Amino acid sequence: MIDHISVPKREAQSILKALRNMNAINSGYKIIPDGDNVLIPIREAATLTHLDLPYRILKHEGNPDLSRSVRPLKFSGSYDVIGDIAIMKKGEQEDPEVLARNILESKKNVRSVFLDRGVKGEFRTRDLELICGEGKTKTIYRENGLRFLVDVGNVYFSPRLATERYIVAKSAEEGERIIDMFAGVGPFSITIASMKKCEIQAFDSNPAAVGLMKENMGMNRLKGKIFPQLGDASEMILKYRGMDRVIMNLPHSSFSFVEKAYEALRKGGVVNYYEIMDTALLEERMEKFREIGLEMRNKRIVHGYSKFLNVYSMELVRTLE
Ligand code: SAM
Numbered sequence: 001m002i003d004h005i006s007v008p009k010r011e012a013q014s015i016l017k018a019l020r021n022m023n024a025i026n027s028g029y030k031i032i033p034d035g036d037n038v039l040i041p042i043r044e045a046a047t048l049t050h051l052d053l054p055y056r057i058l059k060h061e062g063n064p065d066l067s068r069s070v071r072p073l074k075f076s077g078s079y080d081v082i083g084d085i086a087i088m089k090k091g092e093q094e095d096p097e098v099l100a101r102n103i104l105e106s107k108k109n110v111r112s113v114f115l116d117r118g119v120k121g122e123f124r125t126r127d128l129e130l131i132c133g134e135g136k137t138k139t140i141y142r143e144n145g146l147r148f149l150v151d152v153g154n155v156y157f158s159p160r161l162a163t164e165r166y167i168v169a170k171s172a173e174e175g176e177r178i179i180d181m182f183a184g185v186g187p188f189s190i191t192i193a194s195m196k197k198c199e200i201q202a203f204d205s206n207p208a209a210v211g212l213m214k215e216n217m218g219m220n221r222l223k224g225k226i227f228p229q230l231g232d233a234s235e236m237i238l239k240y241r242g243m244d245r246v247i248m249n250l251p252h253s254s255f256s257f258v259e260k261a262y263e264a265l266r267k268g269g270v271v272n273y274y275e276i277m278d279t280a281l282l283e284e285r286m287e288k289f290r291e292i293g294l295e296m297r298n299k300r301i302v303h304g305y306s307k308f309l310n311v312y313s314m315e316l317v318r319t320l321e
Contacts, residue, residue, distance in 0.1 A: 246264055
């Protein structure tokens with residue numbers, strides 16, 4: 001029996017895109033119509049269960065896609081695809097060039113393959129080495145029906161948060177006043193503003209990210225308003241009070257900013273908090289959040305980071321006046 005996720009037909013396209021970005025589709029099987037729903041075959045039921053999605057995960061005998069399953073597996077190793085660029089993780093393959101050539105051959109839309117030698121500095125940019133292909137770092141990436149101009153050499157961007165951005169946008173109420181503290185090229189802000197009539201202050205200290213965010217606002221149809229601001233989020237946030245939501249996507253150091261986020265919220269307001277943690281640090285953080293006056297409403301693992309570390313997503317609610 002194969003794991004499937006049952007989703008409404010009208011949402012199927014955007015969910016398929018998000019699942020593809022997470023590399024979570026079991027491509028050896030076909031999608032099965034099921035009344036007003038479709039059943040999408042998935043590879044990682046456990047990961048999706050952690051995401052706490054509002055859709056049912058069930059077992060079904062599956063409909064094998066023979067055109068795919070007879071194809072030999074050409075290579076192994078993990079990589080992300082952002083537009084026409086593939087980024088391989090360091091140290092996951094013995095010969096990066098073999099994997100890179102296989103990616104170029106098998107993924108017709110990929111034109112450059114880079115090796116990621118690590119994310120560094122305040123702007124969280126990747127140290128990239130071109131392995132093969134054109135070597136362009138600017139590309140158009142599509143996610144949840146939206147388009148983003150990204151420069152993988154000069155700004156941080158991860159397609160692994162596609163589902164997360166969709167979940168946060170779905171959970172936001174119409175009219176919310178939001179701060180996106182570490183907005184990058186704007187994927188959280190733009191996903192929310194495309195779905196809800198919210199007002200979003202989007203901060204980033206990287207001028208290249210703020211420039212691309214402004215272009216990305218123009219490339220998508222938005223219901224809400226976004227106000228990009230260049231500078232240090234820990235200073236810019238000080239002039240805001242009574243906000244409904246603060247998004248904190250700076251997984252290496254979010255914690256040092258959390259008290260300022262708390263001050264900016266109204267009672268009942270929400271922090272969407274991201275941090276790389278092991279289980280011991282997770283316990284410690286929960287204790288600290290309680291002391292600050294933030295109650296955890298929800299937590300899920302977004303993706304693994306290393307053997308013992310995961311990127312966690314938490315919804316923290318301000319409980320005090
Ligand atoms: N939220 C975006 C996304 O999902 O693609 C980007 C997240 S990235 C992990 C963190 C971003 O925070 C980077 O674009 C970096 O330039 C920015 N940043 C880091 N420290 C900052 C600070 N003190 N104030 C404002 N932005 C900051």
